[in-house]
Amino acid sequence: MNQGEQVKVLGLWGSPFSKRVEMVLKLKGIPYEYIEEDVYGNKSPMLLKYNPIHKKVPVLVHNGRSIAESLVIVEYIEDTWKTSQTILPQDPYERAMARFWAKYVDEKVMVAIWKACWGPRSEREKETKEAYEGLKYLEKELGDKHFFGGETIGFVDIAADFIGYWLGIVQEASGVTIMTAEEFPNLQRWSKDFIDNNFVKEVLPPKHELAALFKAQFGSVTSD
Amino acid sequence: MADIGEDVKLLGFWASPFTRRVEMALKLKGVPYEYLEQDIVNKSPLLLQLNPVYKKVPVFIHNGKHIPESHLILEYIDQTWKQNPILPQDPYEKAMALFWAKFVDEQVGPGAFKDVIKAEKGIEVAIEEARELFTFLEKEVTGKDFFGGKTIGFLDLVAGSMIPFCIARSWEGMGIDMIPEEKFPELNRWIKNMKENEIVRECIPPREKQIEHMKKVAERIKSA
Numbered sequence: 076m077n078q079g080e081q082v083k084v085l086g087l088w089g090s091p092f093s094k095r096v097e098m099v100l101k102l103k104g105i106p107y108e109y110i111e112e113d114v115y116g117n118k119s120p121m122l123l124k125y126n127p128i129h130k131k132v133p134v135l136v137h138n139g140r141s142i143a144e145s146l147v148i149v150e151y152i153e154d155t156w157k158t159s160q161t162i163l164p165q166d167p168y169e170r171a172m173a174r175f176w177a178k179y180v181d182e183k184v185m186v187a188i189w190k191a192c193w194g195p196r197s198e199r200e201k202e203t204k205e206a207y208e209g210l211k212y213l214e215k216e217l218g219d220k221h222f223f224g225g226e227t228i229g230f231v232d233i234a235a236d237f238i239g240y241w242l243g244i245v246q247e248a249s250g251v252t253i254m255t256a257e258e259f260p261n262l263q264r265w266s267k268d269f270i271d272n273n274f275v276k277e278v279l280p281p282k283h284e285l286a287a288l289f290k291a292q293f294g295s296v297t298s299d
Numbered sequence: 300m301a302d303i304g305e306d307v308k309l310l311g312f313w314a315s316p317f318t319r320r321v322e323m324a325l326k327l328k329g330v331p332y333e334y335l336e337q338d339i340v341n342k343s344p345l346l347l348q349l350n351p352v353y354k355k356v357p358v359f360i361h362n363g364k365h366i367p368e369s370h371l372i373l374e375y376i377d378q379t380w381k382q383n384p385i386l387p388q389d390p391y392e393k394a395m396a397l398f399w400a401k402f403v404d405e406q407v408g409p410g411a412f413k414d415v416i417k418a419e420k421g422i423e424v425a426i427e428e429a430r431e432l433f434t435f436l437e438k439e440v441t442g443k444d445f446f447g448g449k450t451i452g453f454l455d456l457v458a459g460s461m462i463p464f465c466i467a468r469s470w471e472g473m474g475i476d477m478i479p480e481e482k483f484p485e486l487n488r489w490i491k492n493m494k495e496n497e498i499v500r501e502c503i504p505p506r507e508k509q510i511e512h513m514k515k516v517a518e519r520i521k522s523a
Binding site for chain 1: 366368374390
């Protein structure tokens with residue numbers, strides 16, 4: 076368990092990107108030291124040292140070396156700690172597909188949801204449509220699988236943490252509804268199971284605090 | 300080896316750096332393939348069927364399985380054909396290659412091309428900001444023949460297809476000396492090394508044709 080030494084996570088308590096890293100570490104039983112970063116206020120010298128390019132969290136520091144970008148970090152963790160709980164499939168094609176959907180969540184769905192809820196007014200209708208379509212693709216991809224990863228939580232489930240937990244809170248705080256139980260029964264079922272997982276539960280930020288954070292940082296849907 | 304060499308196809312576009320890098324990888328590994336040039340304006344039913352989510356090239360087909368997104372394709376090729384590895388074995392080195400490849404495609408590409416065309420704060424500022432991005436890459440390649448070390452690797456394929464053999468040709472068309480040798484000696488040395496590689500030379504778009512093409516793309520960006 077030498078690999079378990081000296082693991083630090085620089086993170087932000089409300090960030091789904093940050094939480095992805097913590098979820099995977101917990102799922103794999105890897106001990107780590109968590110350091111909360113004041114990303115929107117005063118970035119610490121440590122953050123600026125370990126992620127000089129983007130100056131963002133999460134950053135993983137392992138034995139003095141740092142890695143940024145949440146999904147790159149998750150893959151690094153998977154490659155470094157060979158535990159029985161695996162996140163990515165072994166088969167190269169299945170692996171490529173898992174990475175594809177994770178990328179899709181990040182680049183298309185999350186971005187569209189954010190813009191639909193808090194983007195410029197003129198764009199909101201278009202972004203809502205895009206977010207809806209994106210979620211429909213995910214709904215289809217999930218099908219009646221327990222998780223995107225099959226029987227156990229995998230790479231895509233981790234990447235979709237925002238959809239599993241944050242989205243409901245975001246919808247309430249912004250007054251914009253994109254994902255409903257009627258139109259997305261698979262995703263609805265999945266999100267309940269996802270947030271019910273013991274390791275995921277352990278790291279999720281409290282709902283009321285997140286709601287307060289969103290309302291404070293982004294205002295209401297009536298403001299520009 | 301003969302089994303997995305069968306039925307390999309690549310849907311691509313001649314000027315697309317994303318397509319070119321896949322061809323470089325296939326040639327570096329000696330994998331025979333069939334290339335199918337795509338009309339990216341009037342997209343073929345085949346392209347739309349194989350990549351319904353993004354409707355883009357490249358799409359890689361291997362024994363009936365299809366994979367979009369160049370980074371995913373490169374990783375798949377590396378895992379499937381083990382000769383002449385592209386990605387590092389070491390998890391940290393691999394994470395770094397993936398991180399920088401993301402940086403090249405998501406920051407450098409747009410920053411040193413689209414943002415320079417648009418030059419919202421004026422051309423001088425646009426060039427300065429683009430050069431800041433190249434400073435990171437200059438540091439990364441210092442003291443190495445290639446980003447991958449002694450041989451061409453993942454990041455060389457990504458950065459090579461994107462920078463000297465794509466956006467650099469738009470700078471030529473605009474009369475901009477973006478990465479002068481005095482300021483970026485290491486990057487220029489790397490470009491020389493890339494140009495000396497026979498396989499790389501085989502896979503790059505013809506210079507004059509591409510300069511013309513990039514001018515047209517620049518016009519579209521300006522008028523958008």
